[in-house]
Amino acid sequence: MQVKKVLNNNVVIAEQSSEKEVLLIGKGIGFSKKEGQEISADTAEKVFRLEDPTEQDKYKQLLPQLDEDFIQFMHDVLSHIEKEMGQIVNEHIHIGLTDHIAFAIKRAKEGINIKNPFLVETEVLYHKEYMVAKTIVSMIKEFSGVQLPDGEIGLIAIHIHSSVTDRNLSDINKNSTLVFQLIQMIEDGLDITLKRDSINYFRLVQHIRFAIDRVSSGVANKEQTSLGKVLKMEYPMCYNLAWKIVKVMQQTLKKPVVDAEVIYLTIHLQRLLN
Template structure:
């Protein structure tokens, strides 16, 4: 049994559990005629929602009054899907961030306002599993609301998912997508080619750049590649020089040193694209 602290609506109640922590209970009619101070059986709830971070919990409670009762329940189905497909949610901000994002996306779509996502292809290549789950969520949204969200929303939802299971900041993930997008443009211009966004080569290139960024972020370097670097510099000067330009842009953007071995690996990758 838990004590009622606040009734938000007929289906959502904020309670205090025996350890004096706030717990949000969600269930059809669970808040009907309930008063502050009454006890309620937590087992009667369809969903029990606990946020460990007090700041996130406060933000979530501020958001709840602006949401329809059935939408709150729907969002918990969405979050349950994410956990079942991706594993435990680490970054609790998704409860506020994704809930707010989807509610606003539905509102925008109903008003005929669509936002273009220029990094959609890069997001799909960078976060392939999250993208697949996001597609399922967009299908759920269509079934729930009758609204068809634009394809760009899949990419945005995918970033929220990746942020939630890796505990990485959304602004950092957006920076990654923009950086990859910019580097791809540099490669196309430098090699005078047009990459097929649906090809396996494009997917491999994006993944290669992603791992290079992550290695720089974590400071994990490989063994010295000076001998191979000299060979590549002579054999493939175009790709070698372009690889150095890319590494310099990467360093400037993420504010971390990028190991010289990345130039070697990138040169080989670029030459493969040309071949």
Template structure:
């Protein structure tokens, strides 16, 4: 490969035999290197391609603002995510998560901490991603000596979920806020305080998540008219609350939510007070 640009002592952008850009990362790989010089990719500790030109440009713009040794550290983080998730993560995580963690460390060193009001909901919604995010918090502590606040676990989990679902973090965060709002509706409507550690809470929050997914994808369940009539008669409080929740979902998502969701929500709500 030939060097197109040495970004710093440890990172070079090269051109491969197909004339595509490849980023090589390795200690000293860019030291005193000039454009056009050959470099052996075997000498690199990490090799990766960003296929999307816009993502390449964002990555190059980000690099001057982060420490040189942070780049190989982040690739250890990304490798850990891929190994644990069992799938290749979308390349946009290279920019999004690198940027987030770099500035989370900077904020923490300056004593600035961001609160995360959706932490409990994030853990329940994305359990695998949340568990991996906890690992990453420990990796960050070992790398930098900085112990990030617990709220960062949820934020990193959202980035992981974004990368494996091809959804924007902002979209996923919107769904988390919606779930949080709907849970508050349930507590106020039933005049209860839900124990976040119970299986019924976990089932409810998972159902709401999948209801949102079904609404956004247009996948609906089979007709439940007969069961709906029974539940409406037997559990009017929960049935009416379920309808209110569905209407809020429709308004927030700007998409139709199938009436069958009312049936399943009614069952989950009744479990909370039954």
């Protein structure tokens, strides 16, 4: 491939024979390189083939605003994510997470701390991503000397989840907000307050999350009409609350929710009361 543009000493835009642009990242890879000069991908520590032209343009606009050492650091961060998650991350994380971490460091240096009211829920919803994000915050401190607030762990975790599931951040945030809304409905409806570090809270969040995932993907549990009639008679409060929750889920996701979800949710709510 040939050098198309040298962004800095560590980043080069190159063009393959197929006329597709790739980003080559490596310590000193751009030093003394000229446009049109041949370059091998083997000399790069990381090759980004951003297929989406829009994403590639955003990344090229972002890179000149960043320190060369930070670009190299983000290469290490992305490699760590791929290793821990066991898969190649979606290309949009290169822009989204790079921009987010750069701005988070800047905010922290200026003494601006973003509070994340849903940190516990994020840890429960995306536990593996949360643990990876926690390590990344430690990596950031070692690299920059800046300790990011704990709230940033949750935000980075959502970026990671977005990348490995190939879902955009707005959909993930919408579903997460729905989980929090439904939990509040449950606490109000049953007149209880769940401890955020309890196993009951963990199970509830996971149950709602998987229910939302099933509805979103169109996967339905088997109907159990006879059981539904029994639960309606035995546990009317939990049964009616389950129906209210399902209606909110339908309105938010704009997809039908099968009656079986009401049954499973009723059982779960009754367990909370017990």
